[in-house]
Amino acid sequence: xxxxxxxxxxxxxxxxxxxxxxxxxxxxxxxxxxxxxxxxxxxxxxxxxxxxxxxxxxxxxxxxxxxxxxxxxxxxxxxxxxxxxxxxxxxxxxxxxxxxxxxxxxxxxxxxxxxxxxxxxxxxxxxxxxxxxxxxxxxxxxxxxxxxxxxxxxxxxxxxxxxxxxxxxxxxxxxxxxxxxxxxxxxxxxxxxxxxxxxxxxxxxxxxxxxxxxxxxxxxxxxxxxxxxxxxxxxxxxxxxxxxxxxxxxxxxxxxxxxxxxxxxxxxxxxxxxxxxxxxxxxxxxxxxxxxxxxxxxxxxxxxxxxxxxxxxxxxxxxxxxxxxxxxxxxxxxxxxxxxxxxxxxxxxxxxxxxxxxxxxxxxxxxxxxxxxxxxxxxxxxxxxxxxxxxxxxxxxxxxxxxxxxxxxxxxxxxxxxxxxxxxxxxxxxxxxxxxxxxxxxxxxxxxxxxxxxxxxxxxxxxxxxxxxxxxxxxxxxxxxxxxxxxxxxxxxxxxxxxxxxxxxxxxxxxxxxxxxxxxxxxxxxxx
Ligand SMILES: NC(=O)C1=CN([C@@H]2O[C@H](COP(=O)(O)OP(=O)(O)OC[C@H]3O[C@@H](n4cnc5c(N)ncnc54)[C@H](O)[C@@H]3O)[C@@H](O)[C@H]2O)C=CC1
Ligand SMILES: O=C(O)CCC(=O)C(=O)O
Numbered sequence: 006x007x008x009x010x011x012x013x014x015x016x017x018x019x020x021x022x023x024x025x026x027x028x029x030x031x032x033x034x035x036x037x038x039x040x041x042x043x044x045x046x047x048x049x050x051x052x053x054x055x056x057x058x059x060x061x062x063x064x065x066x067x068x069x070x071x072x073x074x075x076x077x078x079x080x081x082x083x084x085x086x087x088x089x090x091x092x093x094x095x096x097x098x099x100x101x102x103x104x105x106x107x108x109x110x111x112x113x114x115x116x117x118x119x120x121x122x123x124x125x126x127x128x129x130x131x132x133x134x135x136x137x138x139x140x141x142x143x144x145x146x147x148x149x150x151x152x153x154x155x156x157x158x159x160x161x162x163x164x165x166x167x168x169x170x171x172x173x174x175x176x177x178x179x180x181x182x183x184x185x186x187x188x189x190x191x192x193x194x195x196x197x198x199x200x201x202x203x204x205x206x207x208x209x210x211x212x213x214x215x216x217x218x219x220x221x222x223x224x225x226x227x228x229x230x231x232x233x234x235x236x237x238x239x240x241x242x243x244x245x246x247x248x249x250x251x252x253x254x255x256x257x258x259x260x261x262x263x264x265x266x267x268x269x270x271x272x273x274x275x276x277x278x279x280x281x282x283x284x285x286x287x288x289x290x291x292x293x294x295x296x297x298x299x300x301x302x303x304x305x306x307x308x309x310x311x312x313x314x315x316x317x318x319x320x321x322x323x324x325x326x327x328x329x330x331x332x333x334x335x336x337x338x339x340x341x342x343x344x345x346x347x348x349x350x351x352x353x354x355x356x357x358x359x360x361x362x363x364x365x366x367x368x369x370x371x372x373x374x375x376x377x378x379x380x381x382x383x384x385x386x387x388x389x390x391x392x393x394x395x396x397x398x399x400x401x402x403x404x405x406x407x408x409x410x411x412x413x414x415x416x417x418x419x420x421x422x423x424x425x426x427x428x429x430x431x432x433x434x435x436x437x438x439x440x441x442x443x444x445x446x447x448x449x450x451x452x453x454x455x456x457x458x459x460x461x462x463x464x465x466x467x468x469x470x471x472x473x474x475x476x477x478x479x480x481x482x483x484x485x486x487x488x489x490x491x492x493x494x495x496x497x498x499x500x501x502x503x504x505x506x507x508x509x510x511x512x513x514x515x516x517x518x519x520x521x522x523x524x525x526x527x528x529x530x531x532x533x
Contacts, residue, residue: 007031008309009049009071013038014056016078017291020298021054027306044068052305054078054298055085057267057285063089074308076301077318079104079288080157080388081238083211087319087387097318098304099388102157103296104288109161111287112206112236115260116166119232120145120204122258124281143203146170151202153195153218154209154237155180162206163190174198178384179401181352181427199226204234210386211238219243224250232258236287239264244274251279262287318388330367334420337435337443338372340457340533341422342379344445345433347531348463351426355404356380359421362413373407376422416446451493451502459488460507461531467524468494468501475522476503483515500526 010024012034024030038046040060047053047069054076055061061075066089075085077099090097118124121142129136150166152159155177163173173190176198185192191201195218199205205227209215219233220243233256235242244265250256251274258279264272267285274280288297304314346353358376360369377394389397398405413419416436423432434447435457445457455461466472473492480487486508494501511530519528 008051009033010052010054010305011035011046011050012054013043013059014054014078016054016056017294017298020078020295021302023299023302023306027310030306030309040065047072051309052076054301054305057081057084059084061085061090066090066093066095069093069095074098074305074314076100076305078294078297078301081210082318082388083238091319096308096314098301098308098314098316099318100297100300101316101388103300104290104293105157105161107290107293108158108236108287109165110290111262111283112158112162112208112234113165113169115234115236115262115281115283116145116150116204116206116232117169118281119234119258119260125278145204147172148203149174149201151175151198151205152190153177153198153205153207154215156208158237159206159208160188162208163188171204174201179352179403181354181402184402195223196226199223200228202231203228204232206234207237207241209237209241210388211240212384212386214383215241217241217243217246219247221246221249224255227255229255230257232256232260234260236260236262239267244272248274248277251277317390317393319390331364331369331372333437334364334372334418335375337437337457338375338420339379340443341420341433341435341445342376343382343533344379344457344461344531345422345424345431346380346383347529348431348433348448349424349426349429351429353380353403353424353426355406355425356398357406357408357423357425359408359410359419359423361410361419361421362416363418364420365409365411369407369409372420373405376420377405380422380424419446421447448502448504450495453491453493453502453504455489455491455504455506457533458506459533460510461533462503462505462507462511462519462528463531464503464505464519464528465526466501466503466522467526468496468498469524472501472522472524473503475524476505476519479518479522480505480507483518485509485511485515 007029010030010032013036015036024032044065051071052074053072056078063086066086072095075090075095075097080101082099085097087097122140126140149172152163152175155175166173174193175190176193176195180192182192218241224246247259261282263285275282304316307314358373374394377398378389381389381394381397419434419436421432421434423430432449433445435443435445438444443457445455488506488508491504510532516528
């Protein structure tokens, strides 16, 4: 059988050799297709290989009736609609390791260009000006580099910056003080990093939680004269806020490889002399392009020839006979993890999962993977799946333990998930109710009963008359409709919990209004 492979973004010719050498692969390279042309052409293809340029939208996927795999030659899969691909049974693979080094080197090049104003001085010289006064820089030695996101690239940047004798302070939700010590770097909250850094570099994915991470409020916390580098994703910095921070002289310089809108012909940040930029070149080296292309090509060949892929982004991998028994619990397991991770802001060290009742004598490993996927995706994004979840947890030093008990305390089946951090232990339990689907039935020691879906508001408060009324009227003032409400308490007049589901996502100011009520200890919102 012949497989048709479409390569729609420029990929390294050496990198695609594995595909050329494989049997029965018909390769078409067309990097000039408009979205409309691609939508027509895609029906003929079994595999699509892209970088970050081709937008693999839900609409495109809906036309891709023969497509089995999308290969992303790079890390970020934010140009691919993963939900749509999963819904259509299309596997998405990426190449997470091949461009780490290049992206880290590009970041260092940006930091050094910024500190010594090399692009500006070069431009001036090209314009026949010999201006030595204007382009006085600063040394990196003994300056503090703040790193936000200490994954593959962030860690490589840290090692290199140490070579420049910089002090490093980093924040990553999975970074512990011990790990930071071992790396010989400082560790802090995002706020700490923003406050102490002379240079700030970002290496997180673009997620709901990282969109506009560097916004007006963040710039206010920074030192005067701070310099900013973004070689991760446009959108992590609020470009409007950055523009004002530069024109008001709060920020002395910025080096940007990525932008909120790409490609662009016009971006007012580039009119500022303090800004230097490259057109998303972080991974553009011969070596990286070869490696990422080789990695995705191997996965494409593996998938099309019935072998296991190495870097799946959305692939469920459960044997059929086990799947039948446990599939109904997948959603519950993932939602329990997703909900629980929002109950703590501390670094998770241990996860204990207790399966009981009907789950006592079934193979629960795939449920554990789904639970851990739910736990990790808040910080690691959509590339966490049930295949790589345990691996990613282990890499972050998180211990996962499965436990089984035959009795489910009044339920026919029960999954309890507990996370332990240095100073606290939080837990959530859920069950699958026959015909009614998943329910969360316990949050820490409080009994509740709600469907883990939609916008859930968790309020810890003092058990006192009038609190429920205050919440109700505050929400109605903000035109927020309550769909369901649950309350439970430790003891009369003691600590209590209120769980609401509401009809819309709650904005920051609406949350602040709830938090300002005297009897409220804390409020959190989880969009499930
Ligand atoms: N400019 C370019 O050409 C390239 C850009 N990239 C981008 O760089 C980014 C990082 O890539 P990798 O290091 O390979 O990914 P990674 O997954 O190894 O690391 C990302 C890290 O960000 C952390 N993180 C998530 N939310 C955070 C938050 N709110 N605050 C602080 N840290 C947070 C995660 O815990 C994780 O450790 C991705 O967005 C990727 O697309 C990657 C390669 C090339
Ligand atoms: O394909 C490229 O050059 C972009 C690389 C990138 O941004 C990524 O791997 O996330």
